[in-house]
Amino acid sequence: MTFHEMNFDGLIGPTHNYSGLAVGNLASAKNAKNTSFPKEAALQGIEKMRTLVRKGYKQGFFLPNARPDLSVLRNLGFTGTNSQMINKAAKQAPELLSMVYSASSMWAANAATVTPSLDSRDGKVHFTPANLLTTAHRAIEHPQTERILKTVFNNSKYFKVHSALYSQNEFADEGAANHTRLGGTYQEPGVGLFVYGRSSQANLTRFPARQTLKASQAIARSHGTREALFLQQSSVAIDAGAFHNDVVAVGNGPALFFHEDAFVAEQQTAIFSSLAEQMPFKAICVSRDEVSLADAISSYLFNSQLLANPDGSTGEMHLIAPTECRDNKAVFAYLERLIADTTQPIRSVTYVDVRQSMSNGGGPACLRLRVLLSDDEIAAVNPNFIATEEQLNALSDWVNQHYRDELAPADLADPELMIESYDALTDLADLLGCEAAYKF
Structure with missing residues (x-):
């Protein structure tokens, strides 16, 4: 049986907007209340997927969460028809509209943590949707995310979709943005590297340390993970704007590509020694002298996708980087030196335009x-969610038909946006044969 890494990208929803809701996400804060471009955003995401498909990689996608989530407004005391609730919220608590309209489920790296069958004791692929409780607009995602995961991975012989962890501060979980699977090859068991920001309820950083050690440990237990290691993210990185570990580190196979300031140094030494004992581990550390932490975060250098060859071999690896890395002189110069260095496996860089996502704080790896x-597990995935040229063309047509070119903050108060969004998602569910995934 042959194993392959498959990327599932989140479709960017029709209410993509800049509300600046994520504390510690510098790009989100910088662009708060700017006009967004939903159609451009969604098409950029689809084109990134098309880039990988054309390079020979296996690619899938997820539905966007239904937005606005009016069940939240009802829970918070608003009554009447859908339009009446929107109108009341716009007058009485307009900040709630930003929360229920948020399209942040586009960042599928936060959808769940995954343990592959090779690494689980029961031989199934395990998924735990992230509770995302640190921010209100994301904490409402996991019930819909669980339904979507069960729609895509709908064969219980191969897949186990858990419910999100108990939503309490000690078990704050932000998903695979803080988890990396490392191993010698895709054909043998690997190690789950869980990165956490804090080990207690207290937040000792200026910005929220979102992932907790207890959450990571709980996921490893529930998944029956054979080999799990736990490493703390540095407070320096968090306070510089690395709200998730994937802003300062990305790993795949035997390679971990990371910034010098990514982790707590004492723990890093012990963890890396353990990894080196289990696999041909290659630590690719970018020093702060080569790329400052500020440049790494503003360009999202480490939020690039680190890919093996399409055939799964890891001797020569590839980065899918945001165009912001090409535009940053220090980062671009470093990447040119990196791919010329034959002592490490990263051999090429492809730059992709996901500027609409980047402006809200998410790069290629976030998506x-x-x-x-x-092979058998891929055959068991709902085939409607496998990205082919034909399917990507259909999704592009759907976006062009339904999405607005521009969306200003004031537009969230217009019930017509709600109607347009629900109509778009209804048509998407019809297109993909998954009507039960949405509950409007």
Whole structure:
């Protein structure tokens, strides 16, 4: 049986907007209340997927969460028809509209944490949707995310979709943005590297340390993970704007590509020694002298996708980087030196334009959830969610038909946006044969 890494990207929804809701996300704060471009955003995401498909990689996608989520407004005391609730919220608590309209489920790296069948004791692929409780607009996602995961991975012989962890501060979980699977090859068991920001309820950083050690440990237990290691993110990185570990580190196979300031140094030494004992581990550390932490975060250098060859071999690896890396002189110069260095496996860089996502704080790696799957497991995935040229063309047509070119903050108060969004998602569910995934 052959195993392959498959990327599942989140489709960017029709209410993509800049509300600046994520504390510690510098790009989100910088662009808060700017006009967004939903159609451009969604098409950029689809083109990134098309880039990988054309390079020969296995690619899938997820539905966007239904937005606005009016069940939240009802829970918070608003009554009447859908339009009446929107009108009341716009007058009485307009900040709630930003929360229920948020399209942040586009960042599939936060959808769930995944343990492949090779690494689980029961031989199934395990998914735990992230509770995302640190921010209100994301904490409402996991019930819909669970339904979507069960729609895509709908064969219980191969897949186990858990419910999100108990939503309490000690178990704050932000998904695969803080988890990396490392191993010698895709054909043998690997190690789950869980990165956490804090080990207690107290937040000791200026910006929220979102992932907790207890959450990571709980996921490893519930998934029956054979080999799990736990490493703390540095407070320096968090306070510089690395709200998730994937802003300062990305790993795949035997390679971990990371900034010098990514982790707590004492723990890093012990963890890396353990990894080196288990696999041909290659630590690719970018020093702060080569790329400052500020440049790494503003360009999202480490939020690039680190890919093996399409055939799964890891001797020569590839980065899918945002165009912001090409535009940053220090980062671009470093990447040119990197791919010329034959002592490490990263051999090429492809730059992709996901500027609409980047402006809200998510790069190429934020937009995808990586899932290691066997041939039989791939055959068991709902085929409507496998990205082919034909399917990507259909999705582009759907976006062009339904999405607005521009969306200003004031537009959230217009019930017509709600109607347009629901109509778009209804048509998408019809297109993909998954009407039960949405509950408007």
